[in-house]
Amino acid sequence: MIKRKMTDILEKSFSGISASSGMVSGELIWHPSIDDEVSIFKSEVEEKQVFTEALERAVVQLRKILGKIDSNSAQFLEFQISILEDSVLLNSVEVELEKGMSAEGAWKKQLDRLIDHYQELDDEYFRIRYEDFLDVRDRVLGILRGQQNNLQYSGKTIFVGNDLLLSHFLEMDLGKVCGVALLRGSPASHVAILARAKGIPYLVKIEASAIEFSEKSSGILDAQKGLLIQRPVEETIKIYNYLKKPNNFADKGVTGLVSTTSPSKNSMLLQAVINELGQKIIRGKLEAGEKLPIEPELAASMKVGRNILREAIKILADKGLLSTGPRRGTLVQSRTEWNLLDSDVLNWMITASDSSSKFLADLNELRLLLEPSVVELATRRASEEQRLKIQQTMDKMEGTSGIPDKGIEAVIAFHSAIYEATNNEILYKLKFVTSTLIKANFKLLKGETPTNLTIHRKLSDAIVSKKATEAHKAMNELLIKNKKDLKRILSIQSKYL
Incomplete structure (x- = not known):
C-alpha cells in the first residue's frame, strides 16, 4: 500500500485544451517567459546604448532564422524586422528614454500600446497581428534582461511554458521538440495553426503552475484527451504505448479501447x-x-x-x-x-494536399446554399422529441469544448439531428457531406471557438422555440464565420509553411 501511494504522488495529470491532436512522450522542459519587472534607470547614454545593441541583436537573430526557412515564412519575420527598424516607433522610445525611463520600460510601454491597439481592432485579420508585436517585444526584452535561453535538447522534448511565440517556434529544432504544453496560449494562434499543419501535439490553457515544472521530468502529452501526464508510472506508460500503435489508435483522432467487433x-x-x-x-x-x-x-x-x-x-x-x-x-x-x-x-479529396483548400471552399459554399434552408425546414417540421434531441446534443457540445474527439462527435451529432428533424429522407442522406466537412474544418480550426458555440446555441434555441427565420439567420451567420476562419487559417498556412 505504501508503494502504491508513493507512485500516486509521483504521477500527476494536468488537463487543458487541445490545439493540435496527437500523442507523444518525452522530457518535460519548462521554458521561462519574460517577467514584468523593469530594471532601474542608469543614465540616458547607457540606456540608449543597451537599447540600440538589443535592437541590432534582435535583427541578427531574426535574419539568422530567415536563412533557415522558406520564402513564405520569411514574410512574417520580415514584418517583425520592419517593426524593429520603424523610425516612428524608435523615436517614441527615445522620447521615453529622455524622460528618464529605462530601455526596458520605454520599449515595453510603446509595444504594449501597439499590442492593445491591434487587439481592439474590429477586423480579425489585423487584430491577430498583435502577436507579431508581442513576439518582437519579448525578443528585445529577453535580450535586455539576459533571459534568452536557447536550450540544447538532448532527445525528445515536450516544450512547457506560459506561452510560445511564432518566431521562437520557427527557430526550434522540431526534430527534437515533439510536443507543446502551455499554461496560456490559444487554439487560434498562429503557432497553434502551424503545429496542426506540422502534426505536432499542442495543448493550451493547462491547469498547472510553473513551479510544478521547476525540475526536468518525464511526461506524456495526450492532446487527444487534453491531458499532460507528468512522471507517468509504468502502468500508464504501457497503456499509452499500446494506444500509440497504429492498429490500436484508429484514424489518429479516435481514442479509447479497440472495438471488440473487429472486421474480417x-x-x-x-x-x-x-x-x-x-x-x-x-x-x-x-x-x-x-x-x-x-x-x-x-x-x-x-x-x-x-x-x-x-x-x-x-x-x-x-x-x-x-x-x-x-x-x-x-x-x-x-x-x-x-x-x-x-x-x-469526399474524404480523399479533402485530404489531398493539392486540392483540399479549393475543394473545402466549394463544400463550404454548398453548405452556405443548403443548410440555412435545412434548419428553417427542420424548425417548422421537427417533432417535440426531435427538438429535445437537438437541445441535448447542443448541451453535450458545450460540455466537450476543448476535447477534440468528443467535441467533433458532439458537433456532428448536433448537425445530424437537424437533418433528421427535416423529416425529409433525401435531405437526411446529405448529412454525411456536412459531417465530412466538419471533420475537415475541425482538423484545421481545431474545434469550435467560443463565438461559434454561442452561434450554435442561438441556432439550437431558435429551432427549439420554433423560430424558423431566426434559425435561418443563425445558420447563415455560423457558415459565414466558418468561411472567414477557413480563409484566415489557409492564408496563415500558405504564408508561414
Missing part, C-alpha cells in the same frame, strides 16, 4: 486496396485515361488476392473513379466523372 481480414484488405487506389487517383498519381496493369500483375504488386482486387475495382467504378470494359481493361476516369458526394471520395 478480407474486408480490411478490401478497404485498404480501395483506399490506396482511390487516393492515388485523387492525388493524380494515376492520371485520367491511364490503364491499370492487368489483374494478376496488379494483385501481385498489392499483395492481395484477385477476388479482393476485382471487388475493389468494382467499388471504385461505382464511385466514378475507374471504368472497365472487355478488351480495353481498367481505365482511370477524369475528374468530371467522379462522384464527389460519395463519402470516400
Whole structure:
C-alpha cells in the first residue's frame, strides 16, 4: 500500500485544451517567459546604448532564422524586422528614454500600446497581428534582461511554458521538440495553426503552475484527451504505448479501447486496396485515361488476392473513379466523372494536399446554399422529441469544448439531428457531406471557438422555440464565420509553411 501511494504522488495529470491532436512522450522542459519587472534607470547614454545593441541583436537573430526557412515564412519575420527598424516607433522610445525611463520600460510601454491597439481592432485579420508585436517585444526584452535561453535538447522534448511565440517556434529544432504544453496560449494562434499543419501535439490553457515544472521530468502529452501526464508510472506508460500503435489508435483522432467487433481480414484488405487506389487517383498519381496493369500483375504488386482486387475495382467504378470494359481493361476516369458526394471520395479529396483548400471552399459554399434552408425546414417540421434531441446534443457540445474527439462527435451529432428533424429522407442522406466537412474544418480550426458555440446555441434555441427565420439567420451567420476562419487559417498556412 505504501508503494502504491508513493507512485500516486509521483504521477500527476494536468488537463487543458487541445490545439493540435496527437500523442507523444518525452522530457518535460519548462521554458521561462519574460517577467514584468523593469530594471532601474542608469543614465540616458547607457540606456540608449543597451537599447540600440538589443535592437541590432534582435535583427541578427531574426535574419539568422530567415536563412533557415522558406520564402513564405520569411514574410512574417520580415514584418517583425520592419517593426524593429520603424523610425516612428524608435523615436517614441527615445522620447521615453529622455524622460528618464529605462530601455526596458520605454520599449515595453510603446509595444504594449501597439499590442492593445491591434487587439481592439474590429477586423480579425489585423487584430491577430498583435502577436507579431508581442513576439518582437519579448525578443528585445529577453535580450535586455539576459533571459534568452536557447536550450540544447538532448532527445525528445515536450516544450512547457506560459506561452510560445511564432518566431521562437520557427527557430526550434522540431526534430527534437515533439510536443507543446502551455499554461496560456490559444487554439487560434498562429503557432497553434502551424503545429496542426506540422502534426505536432499542442495543448493550451493547462491547469498547472510553473513551479510544478521547476525540475526536468518525464511526461506524456495526450492532446487527444487534453491531458499532460507528468512522471507517468509504468502502468500508464504501457497503456499509452499500446494506444500509440497504429492498429490500436484508429484514424489518429479516435481514442479509447479497440472495438471488440473487429472486421474480417478480407474486408480490411478490401478497404485498404480501395483506399490506396482511390487516393492515388485523387492525388493524380494515376492520371485520367491511364490503364491499370492487368489483374494478376496488379494483385501481385498489392499483395492481395484477385477476388479482393476485382471487388475493389468494382467499388471504385461505382464511385466514378475507374471504368472497365472487355478488351480495353481498367481505365482511370477524369475528374468530371467522379462522384464527389460519395463519402470516400469526399474524404480523399479533402485530404489531398493539392486540392483540399479549393475543394473545402466549394463544400463550404454548398453548405452556405443548403443548410440555412435545412434548419428553417427542420424548425417548422421537427417533432417535440426531435427538438429535445437537438437541445441535448447542443448541451453535450458545450460540455466537450476543448476535447477534440468528443467535441467533433458532439458537433456532428448536433448537425445530424437537424437533418433528421427535416423529416425529409433525401435531405437526411446529405448529412454525411456536412459531417465530412466538419471533420475537415475541425482538423484545421481545431474545434469550435467560443463565438461559434454561442452561434450554435442561438441556432439550437431558435429551432427549439420554433423560430424558423431566426434559425435561418443563425445558420447563415455560423457558415459565414466558418468561411472567414477557413480563409484566415489557409492564408496563415500558405504564408508561414
